Amino acid sequence: MNEVTRTTGDIVQKLWSLCHILRDDGVTYNEYVTELTYLLFLKMMQETGREERLPHGYGWTSLAAKQGLDQLEYYRHLLLDLGDTKKTTDPTVLAIFTDAQTKLRKPANLKALTSAIDKLDWYSAREEGLGNLYEGLLEKNAAEKKSGAGQYFTPRPLIDCMVRLMKPKPGETIEDPAAGTGGFLVAADRYIKDATDDLFELTEAQAYFQRHHALSGLELVPDAHRLCLMNLMLHGIEGNVDCGDTLSPDGEALAKADLILTNPPFGTKKGGGRPTRSDFSVTAETSNKQLAFVEHIVRAMKSGGRAAVVLPDNVLFEDNTGRRLRSWLMELCDLHTILRLPTGIFYAQGVKTNVLFFTRGKTDKANTEAVWVYDMRAGQPSYGKTRPLRIEDFAEFKAAFGDDEHGGAERQDQGETGRWRSFTREEIAARGDNLDISWLRDGEDEAEEALQDPDDITAAILGHLREALREVEALAEELEEGSEELSAVVEAAE
Template sequence: MTQGRTVKDIGAKLWQLCSVLRGDGVTYQDYVTELTYLLFLKMAQETGMEKSIPEECRWAPLAKAVGQSQLDLYRAILLKLSETRRGLLADIFADAQTKLRKPANLKALTEAIDRLDWFSAREEGLGDLYEDLLERNAAEKKSGAGQYFTPRPLIDSIIHLVKPQPGEVIQDPAAGTGGFLVACDHYIKQQTDDLYSLSEADRTFQRQDAFTGLELVHDTHRLCLMNLMLHGIEGRVRMGDTLSSDGEALSRANLIVTNPPFGTKRGGERPNRASFVETRGSSNKQLAFVEHVYRNLAPGGRAAVVVPDNVLFEDNTGRAVRQQFMAMCDLHTILRLPTGIFYAGGVKTNVLFFTRGRSNQGNTHDVWIYDMRTGQAPFGKTRPLTREDFAAFESAFGDDPLGRAPRQDQGEEGRFRCFSRAAIADRQDNLDIAWLRGAEDAGEDTLEDPADIAAAMVEHLRRALTRAEALAEELALPETV
């Protein structure tokens, strides 16, 4: 998604205010949430959509007020809107509270927002402006937002390969701020002249019913809804836990694209989905999400899922998931991602591309693995990830979203290899396969940012803890919390 210069400039101006507010105890995440409240009111005014907002809660009276009166009015507006029961308004302002304490800071925000070039922002896309703010927040390691914000170049590459189509039900069971769903919508609009080539019924479906999902974290769900709204999506992304009965309410999907959270359920809690089989006794969230995806795909449906390395190699529950997964689905491609893509520099991740079979047995025949990691310098602030970094992989993958385009095994010196299902079975169904020479972790030695180095250390500890938890489950020992 290419953003215009004006959107970038406006985003930069809004983001600069965050440094001013830090003295008011406002964190990066608090700031984005605060902006969400204010931008919603301002954008409602700019787009003529204020009819759902009580007159005393609209932008004009708030922007006109000054001093303590303005801060008191703002608090009253948030309280009133948080008590509403009107659809999107209720979701955006649910439990809304301001973290601002100084009237001067609120006035600085409202004046800055009023000074923005709203005509140009509307022309280039209010959704792109909001995504720019989300991306800036994710880039700040101190905000912690990178844990749910998937880099746009990675999202765009995945969507280019899975090719979402009009009329498909598209799901993200760990929606975050909605990046995958927004990218799918953008791709479909590019193919359909902004939906104008579709019938009225099909346009209504795309706006209201095509996109579904769940998000567990309340504040993140708020940001997701705002992001979808500004992109013209009225999809059904609800707040809930996919690993609970909430996930059972999600309908079968033609396409699932997601980057689930890594780690274990809090406090040793385990998934309580009645429909789960392989992961019912495991606290490993990413394995449980993988089971949700392959069970929630409609026959013939396809998926792309970002997972950490342990999903590929973990024994016991992990192996059972992989066996069932490769029986029910055609796991045709694995992309081994380089380090430094996410906010924690040491996290090692992959993208699984697969298709749900028409039957539940014997669907995986060959698994193609593209190694984008070994021998590569890590990404980070000094080497940002770009769409061009995925060009070689996209070429090797081919044009078929089901992974059936002609492919060439590049051999032991190349980055793209094919492994038969039988060969994987001989490896105890371990999919953590590397063949290129060179220390895979050598890139971590080149990390310079102290935050990246600390994150790499945390990731090594997390991997060790994951192995220990798997061993505890195997021995039926009480889990250590």
């Protein structure tokens, strides 16, 4: 680890340790990160000389100078006014502070936070990038299993692998319809900046497009949306990520994209509700969010556009709507690659996952000729606190995938004893379009026996329970679909 990274890591650790101050104030981990977002926003506006974005009279200097109850009252009024359209005109500031409320009740705790933040090494933090500092804080929160924030956070090594294989380019529109805290969008932006000397190789118009219009998306959860906007802003991105439901008309309003990178939420739609999209046909009657997100992604892709999507195993094998969706996907798109991810990456959700890589066809017929499957799960160590995922773990898969972002590089089938195999469209059809393809001994039981950290062991048990519940929900939905189809047949016969 170099010195700059160590400095940022030290700051993140100090910020995270402050959460202990708030325990007796009844503040949870997620509430603490949201609270820190408000305070860090004000401090970072001061550090970057952008306090003109705030209404006159509000700012870090005024807040930090106050004491006791005066400081807490000022802070409460500040949060209300920064989210008030009558007092704040900056759209990003408004979005971050909409419905903002402090969970702090004791003036001493607010003073402890503002004093500690003032004492941090802000010069070094600016040198490395305030965005990196904030991302480090989000990662820390996601790694803390008690926070439950893992549902909004995809591991950085996996994001980096997906981005490098999809090769985002300047001028492309890039979308994440389940943006979470913005990890995919930040990584795609960083990839483009690294390739263009921080956008200096682009024309002024191209650079403006990159900062203001290239990136878009939606995030359903208001607090996650807040964190996302802060993350994007600190990375120099004024992207168009709104708070909304992709499976509603909000999703229809998203523009067509050249590249979609996403990890949609797992589970069923709240209350068992169906998508409310007028353009949905395949998944209009399902409450399974992952299936519905796949339909959105296909419909949101430009002709020739590409996607890399994290999806749980059930999307690959579910019958009825699931099977119809997979058949439809392989007609409209070239589903060229499936990566079977190892266990332990998404213990918060408790499911086995994959990455699907596909390209939207120029026509709507017979676009998938073969699907290549890489098994990174069988016989692999179980990842967790004692064995974190690293970018190096994807090296063999990246080499097998090749250098073509559309999956068109020359590939070599490794046979039944290897991890990399090709299956023709005819072979998949013979399986009933079931894409849950494995041929190596799983070795999962042995991997879980090797788990040492109590949190990892508990998470693995919870994972199995959640997956079992998910399978019961899927079965119930299939039975309901079958019942509806039978009723329709009976009505037609009568």
